[in-house]
Amino acid sequence: MFSKQQRRNKIKARIRGKISGTAQRPRMTVFRSNKQIYVQLIDDLSATTLAAASSKGIDEGTKCEIAAKVGEDIAKKALAAGVTEVVFDRNGYLFHGRVKSLADAARKGGLKF
Numbered sequence: 034m035f036s037k038q039q040r041r042n043k044i045k046a047r048i049r050g051k052i053s054g055t056a057q058r059p060r061m062t063v064f065r066s067n068k069q070i071y072v073q074l075i076d077d078l079s080a081t082t083l084a085a086a087s088s089k090g091i092d093e094g095t096k097c098e099i100a101a102k103v104g105e106d107i108a109k110k111a112l113a114a115g116v117t118e119v120v121f122d123r124n125g126y127l128f129h130g131r132v133k134s135l136a137d138a139a140r141k142g143g144l145k146f
Contacts, residue, residue, distance in 0.1 A: 045125035052120050053077045061107070061139070061146075062122040063132055070100045072107045072139075073123055074116060084110040100131040101138040108142020118145045 035043070049121040073144030086107040087100045095123040111119065119139075126132050140146065 041125035052122060054120055058118045058120055059083050061118060061119040062121050063124050065126055065131055070103055072103060072135060074111055078114060084114050086110060097134040098132050100127060100135040104135040104138025108139045108144050112143055114127045121146045
């Protein structure tokens with residue numbers, strides 16, 4: 034029997050084996066803690082972070098609404114950096130709730146997955 038963390042790490046390794054980010058199409062990875070949500074655009078070839086956003090400083094709304102604001106923020110930063118397409122890395126989390134609202138908001142902001 035796996036713990037939640039072991040299960041997530043197993044799923045995360047399986048996902049990371051299949052996807053990789055480039056400078057033209059970086060990997061958009063999500064980290065979700067109990068209180069905050071963080072997102073980064075990563076170029077795996079040069080091992081650099083192109084843009085990042087988090088929910089720190091956003092206090093109003095539910096967790097899903099805050100995640101949507103972070104998605105809009107990362108879309109603006111990505112477009113400013115010249116990135117229009119990304120590879121979405123859900124980082125072992127299920128694609129619902131905060132992760133889904135972040136992804137939907139990033140799509141509305143102009144990013145293509």
